[in-house]
Amino acid sequence: MTLRVALIQTRTPATQEAALAHVAPLIRQAAKDGARLILTPEGVNLLEQRRERREQAVTDQDADAAVTGLRALARELGVWLLIGSAIVRSGREGDGRAANRSLLIDDGGETVAAYDKLHVFDVTLPDGESWKESSVIRPGDGAVVAATPWGGLGMTVCYDVRFPHLYRQLAKAGAVMIAIPAAFTRPTGEAHWETLLRARAIETGCFILAPAQGGEHEDGRKTWGRSMIVGPWGEVLARAEGDAPCVLTADLDMEAVDRARRAVPQLTHDRDFDPPASRP
Ligand SMILES: O=C(O)CNC(=O)[C@H](CS)NC(=O)CCC(=O)C(=O)O
Numbered sequence: 001m002t003l004r005v006a007l008i009q010t011r012t013p014a015t016q017e018a019a020l021a022h023v024a025p026l027i028r029q030a031a032k033d034g035a036r037l038i039l040t041p042e043g044v045n046l047l048e049q050r051r052e053r054r055e056q057a058v059t060d061q062d063a064d065a066a067v068t069g070l071r072a073l074a075r076e077l078g079v080w081l082l083i084g085s086a087i088v089r090s091g092r093e094g095d096g097r098a099a100n101r102s103l104l105i106d107d108g109g110e111t112v113a114a115y116d117k118l119h120v121f122d123v124t125l126p127d128g129e130s131w132k133e134s135s136v137i138r139p140g141d142g143a144v145v146a147a148t149p150w151g152g153l154g155m156t157v158c159y160d161v162r163f164p165h166l167y168r169q170l171a172k173a174g175a176v177m178i179a180i181p182a183a184f185t186r187p188t189g190e191a192h193w194e195t196l197l198r199a200r201a202i203e204t205g206c207f208i209l210a211p212a213q214g215g216e217h218e219d220g221r222k223t224w225g226r227s228m229i230v231g232p233w234g235e236v237l238a239r240a241e242g243d244a245p246c247v248l249t250a251d252l253d254m255e256a257v258d259r260a261r262r263a264v265p266q267l268t269h270d271r272d273f274d275p276p277a278s279r280p
Pocket of ligand 1: 046047
């Protein structure tokens with residue numbers, strides 16, 4: 001079985017209406033190119049770090065102009081669409097923070113799976129770039145493998161990529177593809193992005209689908225781009241060369257998953273072992 005997938009690389013503007021206008025033509029292009037599953041980056045409805053503007057813009061997922069517009073577009077084009085993530089009200093009582101939520105939309109426009117980013121990005125990089133995602137995002141508390149006509153799709157977001165045990169669990173729970181939509185920083189993108197994506201593919205024997213934000217955004221932040229599709233043997237099937245918005249397409253040979261896992265059956269070789277002993 002072959003699946004044509006497309007990743008959309010974006011430079012999302014700072015309102016949901018503008019974000020939809022930015023991404024929709026690229027999704028139409030991908031559908032015209034024959035993609036049946038289309039994936040967008042993290043924060044594709046709203047990439048806005050200026051706190052007041054962001055707080056004013058964030059709304060419920062069913063009221064969000066980009067999310068509702070993207071659902072209608074999936075129905076119109078008859079494609080499956082992963083909204084890599086949308087920043088929306090979490091819907092949890094007693095927590096004013098938003099969710100960084102990945103939504104899988106089927107070809108009828110229905111939301112068939114949702115995943116809230118588990119690991120939030122609280123770091124200060126050597127160049128002084130500093131993020132405290134936990135101050136605005138309430139992390140989720142569960143992992144998700146969604147059923148698609150082409151097999152299980154593991155849903156993760158951005159910084160999750162650094163937690164390999166999550167990916168191993170997704171593979172063992174039936175994922176054959178794993179989405180890693182992102183808005184990576186430039187310094188960590190340059191140093192780690194490709195290596196992390198290829199490592200997650202090799203370790204899981206899954207296709208890795210990693211659509212990225214790229215370039216300089218309206219709020220001044222800069223993201224890494226270089227969206228990438230990696231095969232289950234770790235080979236790069238497609239990569240965006242830079243930061244510009246674009247469509248990245250590949251034909252996935254779904255049998256490659258079994259081939260990789262037969263060649264190296266690591267997922268069946270896990271051992272239970274004693275925790276590391278501390279040596280005085
Ligand atoms: O909040 C938004 O608007 C969208 N979310 C993001 O941009 C998130 C949290 S700040 N970015 C990352 O996780 C980058 C991870 C990264 O760069 C790394 O792991 O090196």
